[in-house]
Amino acid sequence: MNSYIILGAIVLGAIILLASLLAFVNKNYIRIPPNMAAVIFGRKKMIKNANGSTMEKGYRLVTGGGFFRIPILEEVEFMNLSNRTLKVTVKDAPNKDGVMTTVEGVANVKFASEKNILMVAVERFLGKSDDEVNQN
Numbered sequence: 001m002n003s004y005i006i007l008g009a010i011v012l013g014a015i016i017l018l019a020s021l022l023a024f025v026n027k028n029y030i031r032i033p034p035n036m037a038a039v040i041f042g043r044k045k046m047i048k049n050a051n052g053s054t055m056e057k058g059y060r061l062v063t064g065g066g067f068f069r070i071p072i073l074e075e076v077e078f079m080n081l082s083n084r085t086l087k088v089t090v091k092d093a094p095n096k097d098g099v100m101t102t103v104e105g106v107a108n109v110k111f112a113s114e115k116n117i118l119m120v121a122v123e124r125f126l127g128k129s130d131d132e133v134n135q136n
Helices: 002-030 115-125 130-135
Strands: 030-046 054-068 076-079 084-094 100-109
Touching: 002 030, 030 115, 054 115, 076 115, 084 130
Parallel strands: none
Antiparallel strands: 030 054, 030 076, 084 100
16 A cells, blocks of 8 residues: 555656646747847857857847747847838928928838847847837
């Protein structure tokens, strides 16, 4: 009878350990949609530039796919890379006849997904709301 209790305790412990491991992996594996960029910060990372040189940064970028976050050492923030529609108004613009007019238009803009260009956008816009990004 005691052997069944010991075997049951071992099986129960293995199930609890496996469930804990799955919960840990599920919480720390970060999935990134194609229209987002994840900025992982908290550890220094060597980053390779387009010209082949390397530099040390306090963050790294991941666009699309996923990665495993190291708990306690790393934090993650997301940046929206979707297309944005901005209204543009130019007041007192002369037309071809020299008459001052007001011109209104719409511009569709998007952050480039190339890493070097995206790093500049991250340093300027990370943590800002979509309305704040659209104003700048």
